[in-house]
Amino acid sequence: MLTEVFNERFPLMSTANPETLEWLMTVAVEHEYPAGRAVLMEDAWGNAVYFVVSGWVKVRRTVGEDSVALAILGKGDFFGEMAILDESPRSTDVIALSPVKLLSISRERFVQILFKDPQLHHRMLQLMVRRLRHANLRLQMRSSPPAVKLAHTLVTLGESYGQDSAQGKEIFNIPYKDLADVTEIGVEETSKIIEKLDEKGWVRVDETNQILHLVNIKQLMNLAGRV
Secondary structure, three states: OOHHHHHHHOHHHOOOOHHHHHHHHHHOEEEEEOOOOEEEOHHHOOOEEEEEEEOOEEEEEEEOOEEEEEEEEOOOOEEOOOOOOOOOOOOEEEEEOOOEEEEEEEHHHHHHHHHHOHHHHHHHHHHHHHHHHHHHHHHHOOOOOHHHHHHHHHHHHHHHHOEEEOOEEEEEOOOHHHHHHHHOOOHHHHHHHHHHHHHHOOEEEEOOOOEEEEOOHHHHHHHHOOO
């Protein structure tokens, strides 16, 4: 992977200097996992930072036999950055929703490069603050109607990871249980809302190719109160 591609694909690396990128590419380890595979178990948190090259994963909290999706991440995002600085026990796993390719950088190497490249350090803090703002917005929307909350989730996923196509933004056709979890609504509500959005022509579900087309992103943004 060329340094220019590495820089463009991962927003975290957008301000890193060329020497940093070249060094990271030499120490990064490639991983591939099929859909449904656990790519990071709770006892492995803190060992490395992971970058999503392609595919989709979910961060899942597990308590006993119950599990809840906390976040959905796609191409260009990263995870594990907080755990390398926090040694407290973890109760979350990362599971592949689709076939996924990752790059990992060990904790020691990543911390080392943060000290050497202040621009990368600053960029990571910016992205972490952005995640906190998204979390705060989700808290503020807890009393909103389910359709508004789901539209917000879809728009956020589309803006963060969607691919442009002739049918609007394309995102992975996330299982309704996981989509419901991150939106904090019921699975049945999620199914009914998606069906209504499909009838309106705002989304289109392609189950064969596991794609959810956000056909009318402007209407979804209006519904989510984002405009």
